[in-house]
Amino acid sequence: MNPSLSIGDRIESIRQTLREGVRLVAVSKFHSSEAIVEAYEAGHRLFGESRVQELVAKQEELSGICLDLNWHFIGPLQTNKVKYIAPFVQMIESVDSLRLLEEINKQALKCQRRIPVLLEVHIAEEDSKSGFAPDELHDVIEHIYRHHEEYEGVRLSGLMAMASYTEDRGQIEREFELVAQLFEQIKHGGSLVEPEAFCELSMGMSGDYDLAMAHGATLVRIGSAIFGDRDNKEL
Ligand SMILES: *Cc1c(COP(=O)(O)O)cnc(C)c1O
Numbered sequence: 001m002n003p004s005l006s007i008g009d010r011i012e013s014i015r016q017t018l019r020e021g022v023r024l025v026a027v028s029k030f031h032s033s034e035a036i037v038e039a040y041e042a043g044h045r046l047f048g049e050s051r052v053q054e055l056v057a058k059q060e061e062l063s064g065i066c067l068d069l070n071w072h073f074i075g076p077l078q079t080n081k082v083k084y085i086a087p088f089v090q091m092i093e094s095v096d097s098l099r100l101l102e103e104i105n106k107q108a109l110k111c112q113r114r115i116p117v118l119l120e121v122h123i124a125e126e127d128s129k130s131g132f133a134p135d136e137l138h139d140v141i142e143h144i145y146r147h148h149e150e151y152e153g154v155r156l157s158g159l160m161a162m163a164s165y166t167e168d169r170g171q172i173e174r175e176f177e178l179v180a181q182l183f184e185q186i187k188h189g190g191s192l193v194e195p196e197a198f199c200e201l202s203m204g205m206s207g208d209y210d211l212a213m214a215h216g217a218t219l220v221r222i223g224s225a226i227f228g229d230r231d232n233k234e235l
Contacts, residue, residue: 001206001225007035008042010226018220019213025072025202027223029054030230033061039226040066048093048221050075056084063088074160074202074221076130079103087111093118093160093202093219096130098140101154108153116157118202121182123175124164131161134182138191145191156192158200158218159183163208172208176215179203183216 002010011026018024025048028036036047036058045068049055055071062069070090077092079100085092086107095101095117108115119140122131132140137159144151161179163172183201192198204212206225213220224230 001228003228006042007038007226008044011039011042011044014222014225017210022213022217023219025074025219025221026226027074027205027221028058028227029075029223031223031227033058035227036062036069037066040069046070046072046090048072048074048223050094052077052081052084055089059088072219072221082107083110086113086115089115091116091118091157091200093221094120094130096120096122096132098143101140101144101151105151105153114153114155116155116197116200118158118160118200119156121159121161121179123161123178125166126164129162134178137182137186138189141186141189141191145193148193155194155197158198158202159186160202160219162205163203163212169208169211173211173215176203176208176212176217180216 014024023046025046026039026044027048029050049071072091072093073085073089074093077094077100082103092104092115104115104117119137120131121137122129122133159179163175187195187198200218201216202219203217204220206222209220209222
């Protein structure tokens with residue numbers, strides 16, 4: 001992060017590095033609503049948060065001020081908390097179990113919504129990271145396909161992944177490439193009711209989004225390069 005630039009300038013300089021068709025999710029977790037307003041006033045509209053309580057508080061604070069601000073939920077999501085974000089969230093990128101998908105579907109239908117979702121793929125070395133293993137992913141897609149009339153509350157919009165926490169850029173690239181291959185297999189594999197809706201590949205963060213874009217990312221999730229370091233580095 002360049003500390004001499006404003007939030008708006010940092011977003012602008014990142015924007016200039018984005019490939020065509022790639023959208024920037026500004027990850028504002030642990031940062032203040034003021035920082036979000038600053039980004040919003042600089043013209044940015046798409047933000048990512050990873051904790052329900054924090055997202056709901058920010059939504060309440062900002063919904064009257066930042067009228068067309070869009071939220072993507074990107075963190076671990078407990079089923080009992082889906083109901084708090086279902087009324088307004090624009091996409092849930094971190095669906096890591098069928099049970100969670102079912103709950104999102106149920107809560108979306110209650111709000112008469114259809115929520116775009118991404119299935120999270122586990123590619124990193126760390127066990128701490130969540131998501132479907134690649135072979136599990138095919139089973140889940142198949143399951144949804146066979147029971148699609150029960151999933152009217154969600155729109156299967158693509159995949160999300162986080163690479164390993166490593167300095168080894170070659171390894172990160174191999175992981176992104178694996179996700180890109182899975183994405184293509186699924187998109188063209190005949191097990192999607194709406195293959196045209198399956199169009200998002202969310203991968204890449206501050207340190208590796210260049211590699212993610214080289215492997216076909218359509219959404220990059222960038223936090224610290226925009227907002228600076230977070231006090232709590234856990235998430
Ligand atoms: C925090 C977070 C990001 C952003 O990470 P930075 O390194 O700060 O850019 C991206 N994706 C997820 C899922 C996150 O939790």
